[in-house]
Amino acid sequence: MEKKVPTIKEIAKKLNISVSTVSRALHDHPSIGLRTKMQVQKLAAEMHYEPNQTAIRFKQGKTFTLGLILPNLREEYFSSVISGIEDIAFKNNYNVLIGQSHDSLSREQKIVETMRKHRVDGVLVSISKETTGIDHFKQLDKYNIPVVYFDRVPDVPGIHSVWCSLYNSTIEAVEFLFSNGRRSVGFIQGPLSLNIKNERLGGYLEAHRKNNIAVNEALIVTTDLSKAATEESAEKLLSLMERPSAILAFNDQVALDTIQLAKKKNLKIGKDLCVVSYANWPITSYLDSPPLASVEQFPYEQGSRAAELLFKLLDAGTSAEAIPFENIVLESKLVVH
Amino acid sequence: MEKKVPTIKEIAKKLNISVSTVSRALHDHPSIGLRTKMQVQKLAAEMHYEPNQTAIRFKQGKTFTLGLILPNLREEYFSSVISGIEDIAFKNNYNVLIGQSHDSLSREQKIVETMRKHRVDGVLVSISKETTGIDHFKQLDKYNIPVVYFDRVPDVPGIHSVWCSLYNSTIEAVEFLFSNGRRSVGFIQGPLSLNIKNERLGGYLEAHRKNNIAVNEALIVTTDLSKAATEESAEKLLSLMERPSAILAFNDQVALDTIQLAKKKNLKIGKDLCVVSYANWPITSYLDSPPLASVEQFPYEQGSRAAELLFKLLDAGTSAEAIPFENIVLESKLVVH
DNA sequence: CTGTTAGCGCATTCAA
DNA sequence: TTGAATGCGCTAACAG
Numbered sequence: 001m002e003k004k005v006p007t008i009k010e011i012a013k014k015l016n017i018s019v020s021t022v023s024r025a026l027h028d029h030p031s032i033g034l035r036t037k038m039q040v041q042k043l044a045a046e047m048h049y050e051p052n053q054t055a056i057r058f059k060q061g062k063t064f065t066l067g068l069i070l071p072n073l074r075e076e077y078f079s080s081v082i083s084g085i086e087d088i089a090f091k092n093n094y095n096v097l098i099g100q101s102h103d104s105l106s107r108e109q110k111i112v113e114t115m116r117k118h119r120v121d122g123v124l125v126s127i128s129k130e131t132t133g134i135d136h137f138k139q140l141d142k143y144n145i146p147v148v149y150f151d152r153v154p155d156v157p158g159i160h161s162v163w164c165s166l167y168n169s170t171i172e173a174v175e176f177l178f179s180n181g182r183r184s185v186g187f188i189q190g191p192l193s194l195n196i197k198n199e200r201l202g203g204y205l206e207a208h209r210k211n212n213i214a215v216n217e218a219l220i221v222t223t224d225l226s227k228a229a230t231e232e233s234a235e236k237l238l239s240l241m242e243r244p245s246a247i248l249a250f251n252d253q254v255a256l257d258t259i260q261l262a263k264k265k266n267l268k269i270g271k272d273l274c275v276v277s278y279a280n281w282p283i284t285s286y287l288d289s290p291p292l293a294s295v296e297q298f299p300y301e302q303g304s305r306a307a308e309l310l311f312k313l314l315d316a317g318t319s320a321e322a323i324p325f326e327n328i329v330l331e332s333k334l335v336v337h
Numbered sequence: 338m339e340k341k342v343p344t345i346k347e348i349a350k351k352l353n354i355s356v357s358t359v360s361r362a363l364h365d366h367p368s369i370g371l372r373t374k375m376q377v378q379k380l381a382a383e384m385h386y387e388p389n390q391t392a393i394r395f396k397q398g399k400t401f402t403l404g405l406i407l408p409n410l411r412e413e414y415f416s417s418v419i420s421g422i423e424d425i426a427f428k429n430n431y432n433v434l435i436g437q438s439h440d441s442l443s444r445e446q447k448i449v450e451t452m453r454k455h456r457v458d459g460v461l462v463s464i465s466k467e468t469t470g471i472d473h474f475k476q477l478d479k480y481n482i483p484v485v486y487f488d489r490v491p492d493v494p495g496i497h498s499v500w501c502s503l504y505n506s507t508i509e510a511v512e513f514l515f516s517n518g519r520r521s522v523g524f525i526q527g528p529l530s531l532n533i534k535n536e537r538l539g540g541y542l543e544a545h546r547k548n549n550i551a552v553n554e555a556l557i558v559t560t561d562l563s564k565a566a567t568e569e570s571a572e573k574l575l576s577l578m579e580r581p582s583a584i585l586a587f588n589d590q591v592a593l594d595t596i597q598l599a600k601k602k603n604l605k606i607g608k609d610l611c612v613v614s615y616a617n618w619p620i621t622s623y624l625d626s627p628p629l630a631s632v633e634q635f636p637y638e639q640g641s642r643a644a645e646l647l648f649k650l651l652d653a654g655t656s657a658e659a660i661p662f663e664n665i666v667l668e669s670k671l672v673v674h
Numbered sequence: 675c676t677g678t679t680a681g682c683g684c685a686t687t688c689a690a
Numbered sequence: 691t692t693g694a695a696t697g698c699g700c701t702a703a704c705a706g
Contacts (some may be wrong), residue, residue: 018677055699058395151443256623286593288625308338355693392683
């Protein structure tokens, strides 16, 4: 049968003291006699008392829950982010409520609504690839729910964010290809919405400029990340008269789809074509023809930093002091395999 | 500034009626005048009233939250499970609180404690590979928190479970290898704790029996799933005088590690050695030498069925009727690539 | 140092 | 058909 869970009221009755005394004793309140405190704590332990979190949440008007909105859990990238976030949340005795947008704006909007209805104390979000505006997040301001964007960060002012800069690594990546004698480097871009900062493109161009290599615009193509679109774009590059000898791919998924296509066309990866990409999937180590190098974006760290920033905002919210918008930029790192 | 969230009390005041009337009107209670009901609902909409979930949880003594305990989120397998669970949970207006055991028993025990303290209404669990007993889950009974085991299910009576039978598929898999002329099939087992039902082994043996092929015990080895252990076991198999021409691997990770090792030893996959495994990772389609076939275990379905079963238990819990232990067994399917 | 009291928002029982 | 009153478990302001 249902085990009756003890409450402070019962502890109070057994000891013939008031509930407030019990409450304070359990919280190590300074103005409680040592004797009483010990008594209470002893009995509480014996009875296996555990505070009713639900009641506390209600009383405090807080849920002690963070909302986490991200495109999906499937990508190892995001599950690492989650670990980073959960570790910090756990330390602060917070729960994490996860919502997957599946890269759909409408789902993302629904999730925001759900999170708000559940009264989460704060939100962490990596936007969907369809997301261009952030009105649906801005409404959270009205409810005093702080938002921290991470990884896929909208390029607008007046937000808190944590992301990983790709500019320098991209330059390094392209120069790495150049230095391997591959001076004709194709570039498969991602969706424009995820490209507002466009550091990949920026780095790509800068690497050319620095090395006095002319940019061939025909070598820059775009994918919406679907396999079909990637193949179409890769096809464009690979069927050029002057076929590029290397490709910079938006991420590892794009890289894999590109490599697969290239092989179908009997190109030797690493010889006819080198591929460099972003994300650094562990799985690529099992490939015969993996990307030659990959830009590591430190998802765990991004997650934990984002969570830390959010907690800072939550603490500040309590003390009503204004917090300036904070944008934390980590540096990515080119990993040569 | 903080937007004041409206409560039924304010609605009541504005309409000069009582809070209980408002409450009932919002719940379409039958004994409320149509006029009043309309009035209330109209005003509630105008004021953007939204019930305070925290208060409801408190009042109802329920959290409307399910605990989900699984080894990790990294494996695509488990993230599919999550989607199955969340879809069902969402339909029932429930949240899901996720805990990763990282295949550690002590972590698993801590998570159970956390979930209990958070007073989740029910728990779904796929046990860690270190887990042999289920005392830590049994304690939840005392708190009337039902538990449904899925996928990795302990082999004890008196539990609710959803899992996927591998017996027939394993027979099919081994016979598939036999029919391809590969009569010497090595078998890399997983940790014994995950093997209590040992359907893989059962199927492996049965396939041999059915086809009158003698089982060579030297062909059966074990791994704890770590890369090192897998390599060691694979090494054993591959350095046998009578080297097996095929290997049945515990899962796709084990298969990949085995294939990688085999290649280092200059074996041609698909020729010198065929590999068949379990899980059917999408990523294997990008490999040059993927497993020849894989047993699909329908994680999404397992998750949703498990969640459905849990809700059934939760509903029954309310009406205090006893529910017999239910064990749902899905059938896996061999997918030839 | 400890007790009394009020109240968070809501559902619900009992009265009218 | 509606209202008044109660209490879920806890914290904290106020009072002693």
